[in-house]
Amino acid sequence: MEFKKNVWEQASHITDGCMGHEDAFCTAACPMHTDVKKYIAQIGKGDYEGALKTIREKLFLPNTLGRICAHPCETDCRRNTEFGQPLSVAGLKRFAAERADRKELWEDSVGEPTGKRVAVIGAGPAGAQAAIDLRKAGHEVVIYDKLHVVGGMMRVGIPEYRLPREVIDFEYSYLVDLGVEFKMGVEIGKDVTFSQLREDYDSVIVANGAHKGTIPPVPGKDAEGVFNAVDYLKDISLTHKFPKAGKKIAVIGGGDVAMDCARSSWRIGAEEVLLISLEELENLPASQEEIDESQEEDVQFINGWGTDEILKDKAGKVKGLRLKKVLSVFDENGRFAPQFSEETQEVKIDTVVFATGQQVEDITDGQLEQKGGGRYVTDPDTLATNLPDVFAAGDASGGAIVVQAMALGRKAAASADRFLKEKDLAEGRNFKLEYSFETRLDVPLPKGTENLPRTSGNHRSAKERKRDFKAFDLGYTDEQAQKEASRCLQCECKLCMTECLMMNDYGECPQDIFGEFLEKGEIDPIIPYSCNMCGGCTHVCPNDYKIGETFMGMRKDFILHNDGKSPMDGHKAIEVHQKLGFSKIFCTKVKGVK
Amino acid sequence: MGFMPGCSLPSYTPEGVKKTMEYLKQIYPDLGGVQKCCGKGTKALGQEEKFKERFAGLQKDIDDVGIETMIVACQNCYKTIKETSDHTDVESLWTLLPKIGLPEEVRGKAKDSDVVFGIHDSCSTRYEKEIQDGIRWIMSELGYRVEETEHSRENARCCGFGGMIVPANPDLATRVMKRRADDFESDHVVVYCAACRSSMMKVGKKAFHILDLLWGPVVYNEEPAPEDVLSSPAKSWINRYKSKHAVRQVVKA
Numbered sequence: 001m002e003f004k005k006n007v008w009e010q011a012s013h014i015t016d017g018c019m020g021h022e023d024a025f026c027t028a029a030c031p032m033h034t035d036v037k038k039y040i041a042q043i044g045k046g047d048y049e050g051a052l053k054t055i056r057e058k059l060f061l062p063n064t065l066g067r068i069c070a071h072p073c074e075t076d077c078r079r080n081t082e083f084g085q086p087l088s089v090a091g092l093k094r095f096a097a098e099r100a101d102r103k104e105l106w107e108d109s110v111g112e113p114t115g116k117r118v119a120v121i122g123a124g125p126a127g128a129q130a131a132i133d134l135r136k137a138g139h140e141v142v143i144y145d146k147l148h149v150v151g152g153m154m155r156v157g158i159p160e161y162r163l164p165r166e167v168i169d170f171e172y173s174y175l176v177d178l179g180v181e182f183k184m185g186v187e188i189g190k191d192v193t194f195s196q197l198r199e200d201y202d203s204v205i206v207a208n209g210a211h212k213g214t215i216p217p218v219p220g221k222d223a224e225g226v227f228n229a230v231d232y233l234k235d236i237s238l239t240h241k242f243p244k245a246g247k248k249i250a251v252i253g254g255g256d257v258a259m260d261c262a263r264s265s266w267r268i269g270a271e272e273v274l275l276i277s278l279e280e281l282e283n284l285p286a287s288q289e290e291i292d293e294s295q296e297e298d299v300q301f302i303n304g305w306g307t308d309e310i311l312k313d314k315a316g317k318v319k320g321l322r323l324k325k326v327l328s329v330f331d332e333n334g335r336f337a338p339q340f341s342e343e344t345q346e347v348k349i350d351t352v353v354f355a356t357g358q359q360v361e362d363i364t365d366g367q368l369e370q371k372g373g374g375r376y377v378t379d380p381d382t383l384a385t386n387l388p389d390v391f392a393a394g395d396a397s398g399g400a401i402v403v404q405a406m407a408l409g410r411k412a413a414a415s416a417d418r419f420l421k422e423k424d425l426a427e428g429r430n431f432k433l434e435y436s437f438e439t440r441l442d443v444p445l446p447k448g449t450e451n452l453p454r455t456s457g458n459h460r461s462a463k464e465r466k467r468d469f470k471a472f473d474l475g476y477t478d479e480q481a482q483k484e485a486s487r488c489l490q491c492e493c494k495l496c497m498t499e500c501l502m503m504n505d506y507g508e509c510p511q512d513i514f515g516e517f518l519e520k521g522e523i524d525p526i527i528p529y530s531c532n533m534c535g536g537c538t539h540v541c542p543n544d545y546k547i548g549e550t551f552m553g554m555r556k557d558f559i560l561h562n563d564g565k566s567p568m569d570g571h572k573a574i575e576v577h578q579k580l581g582f583s584k585i586f587c588t589k590v591k592g593v594k
Numbered sequence: 595m596g597f598m599p600g601c602s603l604p605s606y607t608p609e610g611v612k613k614t615m616e617y618l619k620q621i622y623p624d625l626g627g628v629q630k631c632c633g634k635g636t637k638a639l640g641q642e643e644k645f646k647e648r649f650a651g652l653q654k655d656i657d658d659v660g661i662e663t664m665i666v667a668c669q670n671c672y673k674t675i676k677e678t679s680d681h682t683d684v685e686s687l688w689t690l691l692p693k694i695g696l697p698e699e700v701r702g703k704a705k706d707s708d709v710v711f712g713i714h715d716s717c718s719t720r721y722e723k724e725i726q727d728g729i730r731w732i733m734s735e736l737g738y739r740v741e742e743t744e745h746s747r748e749n750a751r752c753c754g755f756g757g758m759i760v761p762a763n764p765d766l767a768t769r770v771m772k773r774r775a776d777d778f779e780s781d782h783v784v785v786y787c788a789a790c791r792s793s794m795m796k797v798g799k800k801a802f803h804i805l806d807l808l809w810g811p812v813v814y815n816e817e818p819a820p821e822d823v824l825s826s827p828a829k830s831w832i833n834r835y836k837s838k839h840a841v842r843q844v845v846k847a
């Protein structure tokens with residue numbers, strides 16, 4: 001039967017705007033869209049295994065990310081935007097992994113063999129995620145890495161005290177279970193040419209990371225004792241040593257890598273550690289946790305100063321730094337263009353580590369075009385390069401943090417899979433869902449929400465931890481994890497569904513009910529005829545959707561198509577009832593008299 | 595000035611209709627009366643044309659007896675006339691009583707009652723604050739104690755009767771009734787719609803129409819609530835017939 005235009009319009013208005021299925025802030029912010037509120041609720045109920053399984057639906061390294069994820073979910077967490085105290089999402093993820101993760105729970109089925117072979121360059125998070133997805137699609141996958149250990153920058157960039165290496169190895173064993181082959185210690189561009197690789201494989205994923213450290217052009221940069229963060233952290237990661245470093249170390253930079261260099265310096269025996277940044281303390285790009293933990297470990301911060309010159313002794317060794325005061329870091333257009341005043345100061349140090357950016361080294365002999373920072377030029381939606389069989393992911397294509405690298409790895413794998421199956425790279429794909437996005441969710445805080453403080457974890461004392469490489473954070477206890485999980489606001493709309501019993505019988509939210517109507521062009525009359533027309537839904541709807549009115553519009557159309565009668569059998573009695581209500585037997589009109 | 599009892603109220607309590615009109619007649623000696631359905635049920639089924647026709651019949655009756663302002667005791671009558679009539683003013687009995695006051699003999703009569711009433715507001719007038727205030731004023735004038743709930747006033751939930759769902763989806767209607775009953779801590783609920791009263795009675799609440807409290811005996815915890823008359827069609831129609839005569843009788847007195 002046909003419904004009038006106004007019914008269609010109202011139904012599509014509600015379907016388009018209903019927030020019932022809109023992702024929570026955390027899930028939308030996560031580039032991998034981990035179902036955060038679900039696993040936090042599971043932890044809250046003590047179902048740690050369920051939580052772990054929920055995490056593993058999206059993430060193959062829950063323990064790793066639980067320790068080192070830069071957690072965009074926490075930035076967007078409602079408890080952060082409202083009260084400045086986000087849920088400790090990462091901490092809870094680690095907790096679930098520590099309590100429940102075991103190999104038997106891993107989903108290691110792979111697709112039917114396709115006969116196609118893919119080479120993945122780089123065993124970091126982007127390469128690993130791409131390898132997993134391609135293997136699951138049934139392709140043969142071989143990962144190449146110039147290092148002899150897996151993990152990429154997680155292994156040689158992120159310090160061991162933040163991420164124990166056995167955690168990486170355990171979680172990466174999943175790839176072996178899936179049948180991914182590893183060729184470690186093989187450098188593409190040197191041991192095997194990129195062209196050869198393209199000949200040997202049907203498709204190539206380039207995820208070689210940004211392993212080239214940089215040193216800005218400051219006077220004295222050729223002095224003995226000047227290093228870049230990449231080499232510094234890599235050597236310390238692999239050997240727990242950096243013999244060329246002295247005892248008074250200055251780290252230049254304000255990001256997480258700078259903090260990692262500073263904190264690692266204590267652990268290789270430094271006596272004094274300075275952290276010198278152009279930005280003032282409150283504007284440091286590093287995460288607040290890393291800043292706090294560095295300060296607890298007595299790293300001396302000199303913020304708002306830039307390097308004027310590296311001072312050398314007669315032998316050409318670093319003996320100090322002359323710093324100049326920063327007036328501003330960015331220009332009016334927000335571009336990096338530091339301005340300095342005449343004011344200077346000198347600090348005595350013997351080692352300088354520049355944590356001021358790192359680049360992607362070309363491994364393709366110029367076959368792929370590069371842009372700023374050595375990133376390969378790609379289509380941002382598909383990560384396709386100028387070579388049809390080659391896709392780039394992770395740092396190589398422009399991700400900044402581990403979980404972004406994974407999302408890019410997944411994206412590149414999805415494109416490679418389409419390429420191998422000779423399908424269009426873009427058709428039918430919802431690119432928005434392949435990375436972080438802004439949720440449309442806009443709801444009032446749940447009734448009675450209080451500002452509860454974030455549950456602090458168990459960090460080893462700074463004095464004890466700063467001289468070894470063992471994990472500094474011991475993780476949550478059961479009690480702490482439960483307490484933290486209980487803070488989750490379980491952000492969702494579905495406010496009408498708490499008011500209306502009837503809609504719960506026919507869907508999870510109005511979007512389901514009206515969406516199905518739009519799709520099928522019809523609706524079982526029991527649905528509109530079960531609405532009490534009480535207006536409770538509209539009363540609580542943040543968008544004031546006229547749900548009852550829409551059902552009423554449908555009722556009117558049913559009547560028109562049913563000879564003026566209700567299609568509900570039970571309503572025959574109402575017809576009689578109404579008829580009597582207007583009959584002379586029961587009606588009267590009487591004029592008032594004085 | 596005229597009074598219109600509606601449908602469910604005259605089917606429930608001819609006595610309540612009579613006493614209300616007698617009191618109004620004291621204040622407005624030229625009080626007229628109309629007993630007819632406002633057509634809300636027809637409208638709720640979606641019978642747009644039939645509703646127009648039926649409301650026109652009601653409008654004619656109102657005009658025929660020269661009533662310019664209609665006093666109503668049913669929230670659906672209130673809304674229907676307000677939204678549909680282009681020249682008849684409508685006033686709720688529950689906003690009128692605070693203006694004209696209650697008869698001396700009922701004021702404070704329940705000050706010794708041990709009952710605490712939960713207030714079930716009608717969902718159809720969830721945004722009519724003045725009506726809701728009037729109910730609370732009447733309760734306070736009578737001397738009854740009341741409890742507010744999270745779902746009072748504009749947050750009111752349906753009693754389960756609305757939208758003609760009882761005959762269409764009886765199982766759902768019962769669940770809605772139970773859920774509404776669970777909103778109240780007290781066993782006693784005061785309502786100002788006779789259909790709401792019937793719903794609450796069906797799921798075990800001691801439900802009283804506010805007119806029961808106004809004109810009837812003082813209510814104490816131990817006593818039962820009046821019978822759920824509306825559950826019996828025969829009794830309801832007999833009552834409606836009696837109410838019709840009460841309307842005629844009082845107006846002509």
